[in-house]
Amino acid sequence: MIDWLAAHAPTLKHWLILSSALFAIGLYGVLARKNAISVLMSIEIMLNSAVFNLIVFNRYIAPKGADGQVFALFVIAVAAAEVVVGLAIFVTLFNRRKTLDVTQVAAMKD
Amino acid sequence: MAMLPEFILLSLAFVILLGDLFLPKTTMRQWGALLALLGLVGALGSLLLLPQDATLLGGRFVMDQITWWFKLVFLVAGLLVVGFSADLLSGRIQDQKMVLDSAAEFLAVILFTLSGMLYLVSSRDMVTLYVSLELATIPLFVLTAWSKRDELSEEAGMKYLISGALASCFMIYGLSLIYGVTGVMELTQLDAEYATHPLVWVGLAMVTAGVGFKVTLVPFHMWAADVYQGAPTLVTAFLSVASKTAGVGVLFHLYIRVFIELIPDWSPVLAIAAFVTMTLGNLVAIVQENVKRFMAFSSISQAGYILMGFLGPTQEGVVAILFYLLVYAVSNLTVFGVIILYSSSTRRENISEYRGLSRTHPGLALIMMLGLFSLAGIPPLSGFTGKFFLFSAAAKAGYYWLVVAAAVNSTVSLYYYLRIVRQMYIEAPDGSEVRVQMSWMPRMALGLALIGTILLGVVPVF
Numbered sequence: 100m101i102d103w104l105a106a107h108a109p110t111l112k113h114w115l116i117l118s119s120a121l122f123a124i125g126l127y128g129v130l131a132r133k134n135a136i137s138v139l140m141s142i143e144i145m146l147n148s149a150v151f152n153l154i155v156f157n158r159y160i161a162p163k164g165a166d167g168q169v170f171a172l173f174v175i176a177v178a179a180a181e182v183v184v185g186l187a188i189f190v191t192l193f194n195r196r197k198t199l200d201v202t203q204v205a206a207m208k209d
Numbered sequence: 210m211a212m213l214p215e216f217i218l219l220s221l222a223f224v225i226l227l228g229d230l231f232l233p234k235t236t237m238r239q240w241g242a243l244l245a246l247l248g249l250v251g252a253l254g255s256l257l258l259l260p261q262d263a264t265l266l267g268g269r270f271v272m273d274q275i276t277w278w279f280k281l282v283f284l285v286a287g288l289l290v291v292g293f294s295a296d297l298l299s300g301r302i303q304d305q306k307m308v309l310d311s312a313a314e315f316l317a318v319i320l321f322t323l324s325g326m327l328y329l330v331s332s333r334d335m336v337t338l339y340v341s342l343e344l345a346t347i348p349l350f351v352l353t354a355w356s357k358r359d360e361l362s363e364e365a366g367m368k369y370l371i372s373g374a375l376a377s378c379f380m381i382y383g384l385s386l387i388y389g390v391t392g393v394m395e396l397t398q399l400d401a402e403y404a405t406h407p408l409v410w411v412g413l414a415m416v417t418a419g420v421g422f423k424v425t426l427v428p429f430h431m432w433a434a435d436v437y438q439g440a441p442t443l444v445t446a447f448l449s450v451a452s453k454t455a456g457v458g459v460l461f462h463l464y465i466r467v468f469i470e471l472i473p474d475w476s477p478v479l480a481i482a483a484f485v486t487m488t489l490g491n492l493v494a495i496v497q498e499n500v501k502r503f504m505a506f507s508s509i510s511q512a513g514y515i516l517m518g519f520l521g522p523t524q525e526g527v528v529a530i531l532f533y534l535l536v537y538a539v540s541n542l543t544v545f546g547v548i549i550l551y552s553s554s555t556r557r558e559n560i561s562e563y564r565g566l567s568r569t570h571p572g573l574a575l576i577m578m579l580g581l582f583s584l585a586g587i588p589p590l591s592g593f594t595g596k597f598f599l600f601s602a603a604a605k606a607g608y609y610w611l612v613v614a615a616a617v618n619s620t621v622s623l624y625y626y627l628r629i630v631r632q633m634y635i636e637a638p639d640g641s642e643v644r645v646q647m648s649w650m651p652r653m654a655l656g657l658a659l660i661g662t663i664l665l666g667v668v669p670v671f
Binding site for chain 1: 340354366371378388392394
């Protein structure tokens, strides 16, 4: 079993397929989900696919340095800040309108 | 020492925050704007006095003449916006519903986003670029949703946040692809041999999409109208100038500093993007009724003009972009200054409500007319000179069809800018008593913006 797994270890190509699948799933979620919090979660999935990319490229393309991993940490930290601001805005929005459905929030029309 | 302007802004932001914590409640309401203004003048002074060439942190923070000019534009925009904010923060306006709450926090957040923009144009590797871009963007989400009394402001904040976060996802994914091909984070070390790699092209396209959101290039402009309309007018003014300049700064990094070899290949795409952006912005602006929405589409079309400067990798293109950014900042803030002062006293935001402004407030109407004419590009105002440089850069690159299209677009834009001038000068006032009050700080900011708008067109800078 161990030998079989070692012989079929995933390569860079497989990891990239996984990360682009994650990106596509996140993008679909942003476009299709109606609840604002689900949209924010989908955005997090997209960010994580980029983080994933950075770590994988660090491992396979530039294994000498740790640039990709450091960048990944920064992305995670900044994403946390983004979510904090997002949730704060959603809370004020929910207090007034009692809904977080993004299709209902359309007071401004052409 | 080269980081002194950023340090001044950041420490000032903390001084204002802590001052609000320990001093009586009304102190920062009254004096915060003045303090921020003095700090911005200090940052501007240090920028003018410091040497224009410096490298810090092992080449990750670089100061050169182009960076210097970008910082000048940011600081001028910040200075004018803080000047306009004085009455809105201190509550010395007629309509108490327009007063912005939490004056100290508001100023601190503006200073944070300004420092992010200053770091952005100096950064020379991907991590610094990304972090400073987010430092410039995330506070803008907060500022957009600032007005708790106004439900449009919350809605605008939500829309801006979701589309902004989506744009930054595209940008970071594109950066990760470029890193995957080259294996280096320093933008200065990306080799020309990678420039033709297909993955670099995909990455660059994704980064352009992410930054195109900030610059409001069509098709990434969808958020602009709603966000500009819903945000507090002061924030709209800041967004339309500073945020756009930051986006142009990133595009400048990518296309002129790093992947200059790609410009001949990419320029047809950029030319089409410029054409679509200016045309759509202009055509949609014609039918707008709300003046902030109107300015949103006007600024979209201005982004199209700015993009023309990227077409030729020549010296002229760079100079044209830089010059037009400053021209756009002062002209747009001249117009927005009048919009801010008028709406903060009367809460009027429709174009038809500007009727008869030349009878009730001749000075304001004249200033607004000059600002609008500069945006439309009428000589001898600065907008004409700026557009002239941009058009000649595109012509030198051989894009004559684009120059013709841009000239036609300028004519179209004159039509809708004149719509406001017609309301102000030809229509009679509706008879209701309106009094626009302002203290010396907004007066001074408006005067400075107007002087800039006129002088940059008359005095040759280059």
